Amino acid sequence: MANETNGRLTKNERRAQGREQARLARELEKKREKRNRLLLQGGVALGVVAVLAVVCLVLAQSMKPAGPGPANMASGAAIFGKDLKIVESDPLQPGTERTAPKVNRDELPLDVTVFVDYMCPGCGAFEQANGTMLENYVGSGDITLGIYPMNFLDNASQGTKYSTRAANLFACVVDEQPDVAFALNMKLLSAEVQPKEGTTGLTDDELLKQAESAGAKLTTELRQCVKDVRFANFITSNYTSVSEAGVLGLAKGAQLLDVDGVSLQKEDGPQRLVSTPLVIVNGQQWNQTRDGSLESYLLKVKGELEQKNGSSSDSKKDNSSDAKKDDSSDTKKDSEDTKKSD
Template sequence: MTDGPEDSRPENERRAAAREKARQLRTTQQRKDRRNRLFLSGGIVVGALAIIAVVVIIIVTAIRPTVPGPKNMASDGVVVGAGLKVQPTPSLSADASPIPTTPDASGSVVNIRVYVDYLCALCGDFQRTNAEQLEPLVKDGAVTMEVHPIAILTSHSNGTRYSLRSANAAACVANYSPNSFWNFNNSLFENQPKEGSSGLTDAQLKDRVSASGAKSTSSIDSCIDDGTYKNWVTDASDRALAGPIPNSSVKKLTIAPLVLVNGKQYTGSLKSASDFKAFVLQAQGDSYSTSTPSPSPSPSAG
């Protein structure tokens, strides 16, 4: 009994058919091999291009253009004094270290220094609570207000990078129209965007520049569009986060707003104007007592 029908073809035909089948199998396998090699090489090329793209992004991000910092912000902050005028300082080169503001030696002028992110809700609370009582004091020359715009909430605005853009706008105003800085700074806390929102658009920032009475608005508008001082803002923010904070005992920025009065950190309520006023008066008294020599004791009667 056989397992199946025998192939009745002549042996030569069977061999030829076997050879043809083997050839077809080899051809099919060769095609598969070529496709695999193409897929492999294509994958390698795509992977290599992806790696190159990542490296380029890292290099471009790491190498920041050497744009000088804004004028009137040599300390990384804007100092507003008598008449709400900004104390002028030169533009520093991109690799220069900031120059801390020299405290008033007599102790008669209080220096209030604030580090603010324009998206920071607590920064807004402090500004809106105290702006009204601070403005006449600054205007009369009893107080200097030194504002340090920083960007630590850049990733908290739906990808619009509002913290960075608004701080850049503040630097643009300080550079081109410094004496409108006080009004512009206040305007950024009026109807302040909420954390997590997209913030103001560049067009809306320009509207607030114009409403603040700024001059050279075309230059400021271009500065906002170009993001001229974005790298400077990032560097200034990094310096504050790394510390130390000049003319104070604060090692580094850990919270916003950071409020310093004659170098002493205010940790009271950000929504109590009376609490902050009391702290200012206390700091002023402390500074005055340490800067005024004690009278020499009268000779005792012999």
């Protein structure tokens, strides 16, 4: 009765209350542990699913057979001739090696190839300094110009692989709408469009806008080609080919500059691309420090070729003249012999 009056618990009641509180605490702890265990298991499961998804994606991409390359780029380069018209060629089939185009370097036009990455600052500077001049020389038929796109700066665009995507756009246009490919190349390397190295570069939609401003029609096929990055493997193989196996189509005995820009690569080894822009003129590397401006070098090579052909023509004329003189002498001699006989 005293406990009821004072409102205090007896010793047994306090003991019972303590046991009950301990029981409740144990149950709460068990529930908390169970909840954490379920969350952990769920997180692990989600992590496994995510890893499996990535693995499946990588496997799917690696197992996906490489499709044919773009039309008009069998050598790896898009080649432009007089009036900026593309030199047509069949698509490079999977497993087929790139082959250098057949050229006659004993006569005009000169054979010029430029190796580019559309994020490469040096490539942009080269195009901005020489693009209009090259456009004029190609248009007039004095040179053919090969544009060889690569993607060695893919890691310099914060994961967007801009070099591959821009080169893929160029390849898509060469494949589908080659008449505007020359203008697109100039635009992608212009100061107004080319992104700085280390940035994300243009989005696919922005690249398509540049293609449109160069004259391309944004057809469903072109949009899909850009979305799928259809020629990504082709562009990667382009770079692998010249950086490992060596540059195709060099003149016999030609040696490219090594990484120091001064010494030559080993004569008995593959002549690899080690820096850009790499410019090849009639099978020989042009280097501004060594050879002067590109235009002066082109005029020099052209002049030497014309002089050689002129000397050859003069020699033929001299030989023809000598032959005529010999024929005339023989005829005169025969006539004199006939008179004596009479």
